[in-house]
Amino acid sequence: MATHESYSIRPIGWVRSPLTDRKGAPRQPNEGAPAATLEISEEFVDALDGLTPGQEIIVLTWLHQAVRDVLIVRPRGDLRNPLTGVFATRSPDRPNPVGLHQVQLVSITNRRFLQIAALEAIDGTPIVDLKAVL
Amino acid sequence: MATHESYSIRPIGWVRSPLTDRKGAPRQPNEGAPAATLEISEEFVDALDGLTPGQEIIVLTWLHQAVRDVLIVRPRGDLRNPLTGVFATRSPDRPNPVGLHQVQLVSITNRRFLQIAALEAIDGTPIVDLKAVL
Numbered sequence: 001m002a003t004h005e006s007y008s009i010r011p012i013g014w015v016r017s018p019l020t021d022r023k024g025a026p027r028q029p030n031e032g033a034p035a036a037t038l039e040i041s042e043e044f045v046d047a048l049d050g051l052t053p054g055q056e057i058i059v060l061t062w063l064h065q066a067v068r069d070v071l072i073v074r075p076r077g078d079l080r081n082p083l084t085g086v087f088a089t090r091s092p093d094r095p096n097p098v099g100l101h102q103v104q105l106v107s108i109t110n111r112r113f114l115q116i117a118a119l120e121a122i123d124g125t126p127i128v129d130l131k132a133v134l
Numbered sequence: 135m136a137t138h139e140s141y142s143i144r145p146i147g148w149v150r151s152p153l154t155d156r157k158g159a160p161r162q163p164n165e166g167a168p169a170a171t172l173e174i175s176e177e178f179v180d181a182l183d184g185l186t187p188g189q190e191i192i193v194l195t196w197l198h199q200a201v202r203d204v205l206i207v208r209p210r211g212d213l214r215n216p217l218t219g220v221f222a223t224r225s226p227d228r229p230n231p232v233g234l235h236q237v238q239l240v241s242i243t244n245r246r247f248l249q250i251a252a253l254e255a256i257d258g259t260p261i262v263d264l265k266a267v268l
Binding site: 007008050100 | 141196221
């Protein structure tokens with residue numbers, strides 16, 4: 001078994017948001033998250049073809065401020081919650097901090113700026129991938 | 135803007151499956167995918183604490199056989215489908231080939247072997263992350 005393999009993620013774009021501080025950010029989109037823009041890099045514009053305003057999409061992000069050597073947390077950072085393995089939670093702190101967000105695509109401007117109704121990721125968060133909702 | 139940044143993913147484990155060939159693999163779990171095992175590395179066992187047999191979980195994988203410079207595809211490889219940007223599809227071929235699977239956790243054996251009811255990923259696929267379903 002290859003136990004030392006690793007893979008390289010290169011951002012396809014970045015989140016633009018009024019949220020600038022992880023501490024102040026909502027935990028989920030339905031907890032008061034603001035509208036945001038996904039700025040997709042010019043080189044990936046062709047990969048956006050077929051996205052339609054109004055549809056739901058899945059956004060994967062790289063939670064660049066996450067702590068990667070955390071294995072157990074108190075969910076939602078609430079001390080009343082029991083210690084739980086990060087793989088049983090949605091904590092941003094985890095070995096590979098990929099964020100998973102299902103969001104509404106409101107519009108696309110200038111070919112590569114995706115306006116999102118509500119997103120809890122902070123400004124500057126790298127975008128890993130976009131996917132159709134099945 | 136940092137346009138040359140990249141991030142390193144280290145697998146937390148590997149898929150064990152009777153599926154060995156991407157060509158023969160189902161596209162989705164409900165399309166005849168077989169039962170599979172997620173073998174989690176010993177060092178991440180603590181992060182599994184709280185996972186409960188019977189629950190649905192989200193599995194992120196690294197689709198290691200994907201072609202990363204593909205931007206448009208015919209969905210499901212069907213020539214009758216129109217060319218579509220990969221970000222509007224679930225094609226495994228995409229710039230950062232992270233697979234997203236919502237699966238049922240049947241049981242956990244020997245602390246770190248997660249038995250999954252149905253999974254379309256092939257044997258040896260690296261596992262990136264596990265998350266609770268919200």
